[in-house]
Amino acid sequence: xxxxxxxxxxxxxxxxxxxxxxxxxxxxxxxxxxxxxxxxxxxxxxxxxxxxxxxxxxxxxxxxxxxxxxxxxxxxxxxxxxxxxxxxxxxxxxxxxxxxxxxxxxxxxxxxxxxxxxxxxxxxxxxxxxxxxxxxxxxxxxxxxxxxxxxxxxxxxxxxxxxxxxxxxxxxxxxxxxxxxxxxxxxxxxxxxxxxxxxxxxxxxxxxxxxxxxx
Amino acid sequence: xxxxxxxxxxxxxxxxxxxxxxxxxxxxxxxxxxxxxxxxxxxxxxxxxxxxxxxxxxxxxxxxxxxxxxxxxxxxxxxxxxxxxxxxxxxxxxxxxxxxxxxxxxxxxxxxxxxxxxxxxxxxxxxxxxxxxxxxxxxxxxxxxxxxxxxxxxxxxxxxxxxxxxxxxxxxxxxxxxxxxxxxxxxxxxxxxxxxxxxxxxxxxxxxxxxxxxx
DNA sequence: GCAAAATTCAAACGTTCGTTTGATCGTGCA
DNA sequence: TGCACGATCAAACGAACGTTTGAATTTTGC
Numbered sequence: 001x002x003x004x005x006x007x008x009x010x011x012x013x014x015x016x017x018x019x020x021x022x023x024x025x026x027x028x029x030x031x032x033x034x035x036x037x038x039x040x041x042x043x044x045x046x047x048x049x050x051x052x053x054x055x056x057x058x059x060x061x062x063x064x065x066x067x068x069x070x071x072x073x074x075x076x077x078x079x080x081x082x083x084x085x086x087x088x089x090x091x092x093x094x095x096x097x098x099x100x101x102x103x104x105x106x107x108x109x110x111x112x113x114x115x116x117x118x119x120x121x122x123x124x125x126x127x128x129x130x131x132x133x134x135x136x137x138x139x140x141x142x143x144x145x146x147x148x149x150x151x152x153x154x155x156x157x158x159x160x161x162x163x164x165x166x167x168x169x170x171x172x173x174x175x176x177x178x179x180x181x182x183x184x185x186x187x188x189x190x191x192x193x194x195x196x197x198x199x200x201x202x203x204x205x206x207x208x209x210x211x212x213x214x215x
Numbered sequence: 216x217x218x219x220x221x222x223x224x225x226x227x228x229x230x231x232x233x234x235x236x237x238x239x240x241x242x243x244x245x246x247x248x249x250x251x252x253x254x255x256x257x258x259x260x261x262x263x264x265x266x267x268x269x270x271x272x273x274x275x276x277x278x279x280x281x282x283x284x285x286x287x288x289x290x291x292x293x294x295x296x297x298x299x300x301x302x303x304x305x306x307x308x309x310x311x312x313x314x315x316x317x318x319x320x321x322x323x324x325x326x327x328x329x330x331x332x333x334x335x336x337x338x339x340x341x342x343x344x345x346x347x348x349x350x351x352x353x354x355x356x357x358x359x360x361x362x363x364x365x366x367x368x369x370x371x372x373x374x375x376x377x378x379x380x381x382x383x384x385x386x387x388x389x390x391x392x393x394x395x396x397x398x399x400x401x402x403x404x405x406x407x408x409x410x411x412x413x414x415x416x417x418x419x420x421x422x423x424x425x426x427x428x429x430x
Numbered sequence: 431g432c433a434a435a436a437t438t439c440a441a442a443c444g445t446t447c448g449t450t451t452g453a454t455c456g457t458g459c460a
Numbered sequence: 461t462g463c464a465c466g467a468t469c470a471a472a473c474g475a476a477c478g479t480t481t482g483a484a485t486t487t488t489g490c
Contacts, residue, residue, distance in 0.1 A: 008467080024328075026241045030448060040469055042450080051448065110328055112383065113239075113321075123389065131390050152391035153407050160379030161372045167382050168327060168375070174338065175346050176367035192368050195422060196415045203414030223437080245478060255438055257480080266478065431490100438485065446477075454469070460462090 009047045011037040014100070016058045021103040024110060025055055059107055075133075080141055080201065084158075084194035087134075091162045092190050096183045105166050112167075134159055141201055142208065154204055158197045165189070224262045226252040229315070231273045236318040239325060240270055274322055274333055290348075295356055295416070299373075299409035302349075306377045307405050311398045320381050327382075349374055356416055357423065369419055373412045380404070 015036035019028035030051055034041050048054040075083040094101045111119035134155040135147045144151065165172060165180065172179060179189060230251035234243035245266050249256050263269040290298040309316045326334035349370040350362045359366065380387060380395065387394060394404060 006467080024239070024241070026239070029446080031446090040467090041448090042468075042470095045449070046467070106328075112386065113325055113328060123386070127386065128390065149391070149393050150407065153394055153404060154411070156379065156387060156391060156394065157376045157408065157411050160383070161375050163383065164371065164375030164378060168378065171327065171338070171342065172371060175343065176364070176371060178364050179368055179371065189368060192365065193372065195418055196369070196372050199414040199418030200411045202418075203410055207410060221437085244476080246476090255440085256478090257438075257440095260479070261437070433490090434488085436485100436487065439483085441481085441483105443480070444478095447475085448473105449475100450473070451471085452469105453471105454467100456467080457465090459464085 006047070008037065008039045008043055012039055012043060012047060012054065013058055016054050017100060017103050017107070020055060020058055021106040021110070030054075059104070076137075080137075081194055081198050083137065084197045085190055088162055088190035088193045088197075089187065091130075091159075092165065092186050095165065095180060096186050102169075106169075109167050131155060131159065138201065142205055150204065150208075154200060157200065161193050161196060221262070223252070223254045223258055227254055227258060227262060227269065228273055231269050232315060232318050232322070235270060235273055236321040236325070245269075271333070274319070291352075295352075296409055296413050298352065299412045300406055303377055303405035303408045303412075304402065306345075306374075307380065307401050310380060310395060311401050317384075321384075324382050346370060346374065353416065357420055365419065365423075369415060372415065376408050376411060 012033065016028070016033050019033050019036060022028070030044055031041060033054070034043060037043075044051060044054050048057055075086050078086060094105050108122055111122060135151055138151050138154055138158075139145070139147050142151065147155075169180070178185065180186060227248065231243070231248050234248050234251060237243070245259055246256060248269070249258060252258075259266060259269050263272055290301050293301060309320050323337060326337060350366055353366050353369055353373075354360070354362050357366065362370075384395070393400065395401060
């Protein structure tokens with residue numbers, strides 16, 4: 001039966017995403033998921049083999065593209081501020097999307113604290129390229145041939161400002177609920193983060209030249 | 216029997232801290248904890264009532280002082296950069312301490328993603344005071360009577376740089392292992408983060424005056 | 431040295447979990 | 461109509477979990 005693409009399968013994926021994100025892999029029970037999906041217990045075995053298969057599908061399926069590497073390449077041709085605005089827009093984009101994508105992101109950050117094995121793939125496919133891009137860009141901006149510890153610190157600091165809006169989303173909604181209230185607010189946030197990054201980079205450039213003089 | 220303060224109780228706390236941090240509250244089993252502690256299953260009931268009681272003790276006990284509020288008050292008398300250096304030093308201090316404190320911090324950040332109820336207390340006792348202090352300091356620095364969204368964004372950005380070294384510690388050890396390698400490295404990190412923050416604040420001041428001119 | 435309390439122990443209890451089973455229903459095709 | 465297959469269903473299985481029990485063992489106070 002493929003004419004309907006099996007509605008139950010999709011309902012299972014939706015319910016599983018919601019519950020895995022809310023309670024974690026261990027915390028979400030198969031009975032709970034099936035009940036939320038209006039499906040029978042055996043449906044998990046039928047469509048996904050077992051709970052782990054359902055989790056894997058939930059984790060991987062809703063993600064269309066793994067942060068198109070071309071996007072990062074495109075940013076290379078921009079000057080610093082527009083490149084950073086584009087970077088942060090790209091990074092924060094899922095926050096504007098449907099609830100489902102936010103839940104997938106939450107699943108991904110869950111992997112940071114409780115790795116199920118998919119975390120390593122995530123690092124290789126998404127995080128390291130982004131980090132490397134940022135490091136390379138900072139080296140170019142600061143006129144360095146190779147990254148040193150200060151560049152690494154700066155890269156981590158710049159990216160961490162954006163990461164925080166995923167990891168600490170609930171906290172931010174509590175402390176400053178306006179910051180992610182609308183797509184416009186998220187665009188503005190990307191602009192501000194880019195501004196912060198520009199300031200940090202400029203400050204680092206000054207620190208380096210000043211230090212060069214001092215020594 | 217209080218002369219020994221019961222070695223088994225302490226061994227349980229140590230093992231529980233390690234396992235709760237590694238596998239989460241649900242993931243760590245009482246049998247596993249007792250085996251690691253060299254204690255009998257019933258020891259949990261005997262000393263802590265049940266698993267939740269053990270978790271609560273593990274969560275709260277190793278923390279001596281809840282970020283002494285006096286420390287925050289002290290920073291008020293400092294100029295911007297020294298105040299920020301002091302803030303980040305205070306914030307990153309646990310990273311220099313023993314492994315146990317790091318594990319407690321990991322437990323605390325676990326609460327962010329998987330709240331067990333202690334998370335709300337954590338917000339009230341630790342996080343909100345720090346956030347409010349930072350917002351107030353930024354308002355003073357920017358000459359504002361009341362915080363607006365831009366100040367909130369800036370405060371979140373400044374604090375997030377430091378938070379990231381807890382939440383994403385494993386990732387940082389992978390991408391840039393030097394940054395947390397020694398107590399000296401952590402002191403240097405606090406200085407650099409303070410420098411970043413100063414740059415961001417200065418940039419924000421310029422943006423605000425420029426924006427005021429433009430309108 | 432002895433009774434009482436503190437602590438430890440092996441064994442089992444009841445529950446919940448993920449999984450499996452075998453039957454049943456509905457639809458498409460000969 | 462009858463068969464085959466996709467899909468669903470109620471019911472149960474075995475394992476692992478947190479918890480409880482009641483007795484054994486060790487330590488304390490006198």
